[in-house]
Amino acid sequence: MAEVSIRKVVKRYDNVEAVRGIDLEIKDHEFVVLVGPSGCGKSTTLRMIAGLEEITEGEIAIDDIVVNDVPPKDRDIAMVFQNYALYPHMTVAENMSFGLRLKRYPKAEIKARVDEAARILDISELLDRKPKALSGGQRQRVAMGRAIVRNPKVFLFDEPLSNLDAKLRVQMRIEIKRVHQKVRTTTVYVTHDQVEAMTLADRVVVMNHGLIEQVGPPNDLYHAPATRFVAGFIGSPAMNFIPVRLEAEGDGLSTKLPNGASLPIPAERAQRYRAIAANGKLSLGLRPEHITELRPEMGPGVVQITVPVDVTEPMGMETLVYFKLDGAELCARVSPKAGIREGTSAQLAADLNNMHIIDETTGRVV
Amino acid sequence: MTGTTIDKAGPSRAAPKYGSMKRDRLWALRWSYFFLTLFAIFFLIPPIYMFITSLKTSAEISAAKNPWWVFNPTLSNYIELLGSPIYLNFFKNSAIVSVSVVVITMLIAIPAAFALSRMRFWGSATLATGVFLTYLIPETLLFLPLFKMFAVFNELTGIQLLNRWWVLLVVYPTLTVPFCTWIMIGYFASIPKELDEAAIIDGASWMQTLIRIFVPVALPGIIAATIFAFTVSWAQFLYPIAFTTSIDQLVLPVGIITTLIKGDVFNWGQIMTGALLGAAPPLIIYAFLMDYYIAGLTAGATKG
Numbered sequence: 152m153a154e155v156s157i158r159k160v161v162k163r164y165d166n167v168e169a170v171r172g173i174d175l176e177i178k179d180h181e182f183v184v185l186v187g188p189s190g191c192g193k194s195t196t197l198r199m200i201a202g203l204e205e206i207t208e209g210e211i212a213i214d215d216i217v218v219n220d221v222p223p224k225d226r227d228i229a230m231v232f233q234n235y236a237l238y239p240h241m242t243v244a245e246n247m248s249f250g251l252r253l254k255r256y257p258k259a260e261i262k263a264r265v266d267e268a269a270r271i272l273d274i275s276e277l278l279d280r281k282p283k284a285l286s287g288g289q290r291q292r293v294a295m296g297r298a299i300v301r302n303p304k305v306f307l308f309d310e311p312l313s314n315l316d317a318k319l320r321v322q323m324r325i326e327i328k329r330v331h332q333k334v335r336t337t338t339v340y341v342t343h344d345q346v347e348a349m350t351l352a353d354r355v356v357v358m359n360h361g362l363i364e365q366v367g368p369p370n371d372l373y374h375a376p377a378t379r380f381v382a383g384f385i386g387s388p389a390m391n392f393i394p395v396r397l398e399a400e401g402d403g404l405s406t407k408l409p410n411g412a413s414l415p416i417p418a419e420r421a422q423r424y425r426a427i428a429a430n431g432k433l434s435l436g437l438r439p440e441h442i443t444e445l446r447p448e449m450g451p452g453v454v455q456i457t458v459p460v461d462v463t464e465p466m467g468m469e470t471l472v473y474f475k476l477d478g479a480e481l482c483a484r485v486s487p488k489a490g491i492r493e494g495t496s497a498q499l500a501a502d503l504n505n506m507h508i509i510d511e512t513t514g515r516v517v
Numbered sequence: 518m519t520g521t522t523i524d525k526a527g528p529s530r531a532a533p534k535y536g537s538m539k540r541d542r543l544w545a546l547r548w549s550y551f552f553l554t555l556f557a558i559f560f561l562i563p564p565i566y567m568f569i570t571s572l573k574t575s576a577e578i579s580a581a582k583n584p585w586w587v588f589n590p591t592l593s594n595y596i597e598l599l600g601s602p603i604y605l606n607f608f609k610n611s612a613i614v615s616v617s618v619v620v621i622t623m624l625i626a627i628p629a630a631f632a633l634s635r636m637r638f639w640g641s642a643t644l645a646t647g648v649f650l651t652y653l654i655p656e657t658l659l660f661l662p663l664f665k666m667f668a669v670f671n672e673l674t675g676i677q678l679l680n681r682w683w684v685l686l687v688v689y690p691t692l693t694v695p696f697c698t699w700i701m702i703g704y705f706a707s708i709p710k711e712l713d714e715a716a717i718i719d720g721a722s723w724m725q726t727l728i729r730i731f732v733p734v735a736l737p738g739i740i741a742a743t744i745f746a747f748t749v750s751w752a753q754f755l756y757p758i759a760f761t762t763s764i765d766q767l768v769l770p771v772g773i774i775t776t777l778i779k780g781d782v783f784n785w786g787q788i789m790t791g792a793l794l795g796a797a798p799p800l801i802i803y804a805f806l807m808d809y810y811i812a813g814l815t816a817g818a819t820k821g
Contacts, residue, residue, distance in 0.1 A: 203714055224720035236711035240733040249729075250719035297719070 153214040153227075153304035153337050154179050155200060160209035162195050162361075169195045171361035172209065177339060182331050184340045186348035187358035187384070194309055196358070197341045201230050201307050213304055229298035230307040233314060235290045237282040237297075243269075244278040247296045261300075268299040271333060272326075288319045295327070299334060306331075308340040312347065324350055345385050349373070357381045376516055379434070379509045388439050388471060391481040392509070395435040397428040404428060406435050406503075409477035417452035417504050424508050427517055436507035436516070439471065439482040444489035445500050452504040458483075460497050472497065564793070571595070571790040578785050594790040603764060604791065607772030612798070614685050614768055615750040621686060622693040622746040627739065629694075630701030631727045635713060645702055652695035660759045663688065667760070682766045685757060689750050696749075697742040704738030705731060740806050748799050769795045 155177040162170040170192040177183050185193040198204040200211055202223035210217045218226050229250075237246050244265050251261045269275040272292045282290055291311060298306055311327070312320045328351055331338055342348055348355045349369040357364040357372065357380070365377040376382035382390045395406040398413070404421040405413045416424065427433070445455065458481075464471040465487060472483040472491055483499050491497045508517045570578060572590045582588065598604045632638075633645045667678040678684045708731065716726040732739065757771045767775060773791040777784045 201714075201718060203717070223718045228718065230715070230718050232711040232715060234709060234711055236709065236715040238712065238716075238730055238734070249716070249721075253720045253725060297715075301719075 155305060155337065155339065156210075156212040156215075157196070157200070158210050158212070160196070160199060160211060161207045162192070162199060162204060163207040168361055170199070173358075173361075173363050175356060175363065175366065177337060179337055180335045182328075182338045182340065182351060182353045183356060184342060184348040184352035184354075185356045185358055186342055186345055187364075189343060191358040192361040193341045193343075193356075193358045197307050197309055197339060200305070200339060201228055202226050227304045228307055229301045229303040229305075230309065231291075231294045231298050231311045233310040235282070235294040235314075237290055237293055239282055242279050242281055243274065243285070243293050243296075246282065246293055247300050250297070250301050264300045264302070265296075268296040271299065271330060272296050287315050288323060291315065291323055292326070295330065299330070302336075304337065306336050306338040306340075308338065308342075310342055311340075312342070312344075320347075327351060346387065349385065355385075357384060359384075374505075376436075376507065378516060379436070379511070379514045382436050382507060382509065382516060386438060388482045388484075390436050390438050390507075391442070391479070393435045393437075393476060393479045393481065394511075395433055395508075396431070397424055397433060397508070399428070406506075406508075408435075409479075412456065414454045414456075414501065414503060416506070420503070420506065424517060427508070427510060430510060430512070432511040434509040434511055436509050437501060437503075438505065439484045441502040441505045442481070442483035443500050443502070444485040444491065445498050449500055450504075453500050453502050456499050456501050458497055458499055460491055460493055460495055463491060463493050472499070564796070567789040567793050570785060571793055573786055575784065575786055594786040595794075598787055598790050598794065603776060604772070606765060607767055607769045608795075610682050610767065610772075611751060611769040611795070614682060614689070615747050615798075617686050618689040618693060618750040619743055619746045621690050622697050623739065623743065625690065625694050626697035626701055626742060627732065628727065629698045630705055631723075631731060633698070634702045634705040636723065645699075648695045649699045652692070652699065656692065656755050659691075660755055663756075664759060679760055680762050680766055682757075682761055682768065684760055685750075685753075685768070688756050688760065689753060692753070693746040693749050697746055700742045700745065701735065701738055704735050704741075708734055744803065744806060747802060751795075751799055 155175075157173055157175040157177075159172050159174060160170055161168065161172050169190075173192075173196065175183075185196060187193050195204060199206050200213075202218065202221065206219050210219050212218060213226060213228070238249065241249065247265050247268060248261045251264065256264075265278070266275070269278055272295060274289060274292050274296060277285060277289060277293070282293065285293065291314075294311070308327075312323050315323060324347060327340075331351075340347075340351060348357075349372075352369055354366060355369055355372050356366045359380050365372060365381045367375075372381060372385050376385065376390075379392070383392070393408060395408055397404050397416075398407050400413070400415060403415060403418060404424055405415045407413050442456075449455070458474040458476065460472055460474050462473040464473070467487070469484050470487045470489070470491065472485050474481055474483070474497075485491055485499070509515070510517055566584075569585060569587055571594050572587045572592070574589065574591055574593065577587075577589060629648070633641050633648070664679070667684070671677055671679065678687075712730060712734070713726050716730045721729065752770065753768075754770045757768045758775075761767055761771065764772075764776065769791070773788060773795070777788045777791065
């Protein structure tokens with residue numbers, strides 16, 4: 152069990168900066184997910200924690216011991232790879248015990264640990280098989296088992312579910328969470344899938360272009376994104392962005408949409424936005440679930456908009472409605488009972504109580 | 518699938534002519550077998566001719582009869598050769614040299630390939646190419662300088678290298694090591710990077726990663742390299758004929774032509790027998806190792 156500190160860490164390959172100075176404190180027992188698009192530096196960060204990549208600048212400490220120059224085997228970490236990286240010539244049990252055998256643990260203890268890990272992962276009956284006789288999900292379990300038996304200070308996961316099909320991925324996601332609840336080992340998990348990040352993490356670290364955009368619990372990231380990138384990256388379907396201007400209207404403020412429509416901003420939000428109202432480059436951010444069908448009682452801050460429906464996607468419990476507003480491609484989540492059809496014009500309700508205003512010059516959410 | 522079918526052609530249009538996959542495959546097979554048979558005949562004629570000749574007496578060989586038929590088959594060539602200590606000594610020399618060269622080659626080539634392909638260090642890529650380039654220099658260009666070197670070495674140290682069969686243990690690896698290293702670099706490159714990273718995180722040293730992970734996983738590649746090294750050593754002719762002269766120091770290919778060709782008298786029956794017997798060990802090795810060679814041991818290492 153351990154804490155991991157990443158302090159001002161930079162990774163440079165020749166002239167390319169993959170990681171451009173990040174700070175992160177990971178607490179004991181915590182499950183932290185690094186998420187971001189490919190090339191954002193998340194895997195590089197993980198590999199630096201593992202010791203597979205050298206740290207160009209800054210330092211990484213595990214349990215207050217700076218490990219910059221400590222070889223991987225002495226860092227007391229275990230890693231699960233995207234392609235499992237099982238040793239093909241060894242049985243499952245041999246794969247899991249390889250690290251312990253190298254450290255010359257007593258045979259009885261090795262067996263006990265392997266059996267325990269196999270029990271946790273439900274692979275006890277596979278121990279004598281070779282990796283090629285296993286399915287993808289089983290291989291992934293063995294890879295996790297190899298990490299668990301070592302009882303390391305930190306688990307590192309590098310996109311462990313990317314090679315599995317969608318259904319199995321959901322299953323294994325729950326499995327990973329269950330294992331973490333049992334063993335409580337500090338975990339750093341890298342993925343490009345924001346759903347995985349949201350569902351697994353105690354805290355999510357959103358990375359982009361080698362920098363950390365925001366760190367926080369999943370719900371904070373979802374409801375209070377700090378930047379336009381986080382707002383757009385977290386959530387599926389993604390948040391809608393519409394270029395707007397803010398204009399004074401009587402006492403309050405209203406957003407002027409490009410098509411000329413004017414939406415009044417709820418009073419307590421208007422207060423916040425007044426300072427940047429003069430800024431010319433603003434966007435309105437509104438999640439699809441905050442654009443719905445008209446409902447009998449519309450509270451304050453909910454405004455009615457009329458839109459031409461482009462495409463609808465029935466999902467069963469809801470229907471996604473896509474429409475264009477002056478070039479901006481927008482999405483709404485409506486009840487399937489609302490009967491909204493493609494090619495018609497529809498009345499929708501936009502809940503501005505959940506709106507975000509983004510300063511496009513800084514990329515930050517106001 | 519019940520219900521409507523879509524009438525896309527209309528009544529006047531004739532059905533288009535499609536090829537048949539079955540027929541295509543059949544033709545591909547026919548051509549394959551045709552060329553396989555052709556090549557098999559082409560490559561089998563020499564050994565068959567050798568075999569036929571080895572069963573003949575010298576008198577029958579020199580008689581102008583049908584060369585493809587044995588009228589008075591005899592095993593005398595085999596009996597004489599296998600009963601001759603000189604010939605058996607050639608065999609022994611060849612076997613010791615080839616097996617030792619294979620062992621020496623593997624002991625050098627495997628760690629070298631591992632270092633060049635995995636332990637990225639300054640100049641490793643250049644060195645890897647350099648290793649291969651040395652293989653491209655033909656031995657016909659090298660045997661005179663090598664001969665001179667051995668002579669100078671003898672003058673300086675008094676150690677006699679020429680006309681000693683064991684000097685071949687030093688000379689042959691100059692041919693086998695570069696090529697085997699090159700094969701192994703290629704094979705190691707096909708092993709996913711994560712496999713050694715996993716081993717390193719599991720606490721393995723470079724040496725342990727090599728011996729406990731790479732060698733077993735790369736076994737098919739190692740066997741291919743072994744076959745190559747053995748074949749090169751067994752069939753090598755130029756170096757032994759240049760560096761060894763005494764009858765007791767000769768290896769098989771050189772021994773056959775030095776002892777069985779006397780002046781302008783060719784003992785064809787025994788030459789063919791000797792060559793045929795000499796070709797047996799590599800054949801046996803191929804037969805035993807081929808299965809291993811083909812078996813894909815990397816299956817299941819990663820996805821797929």
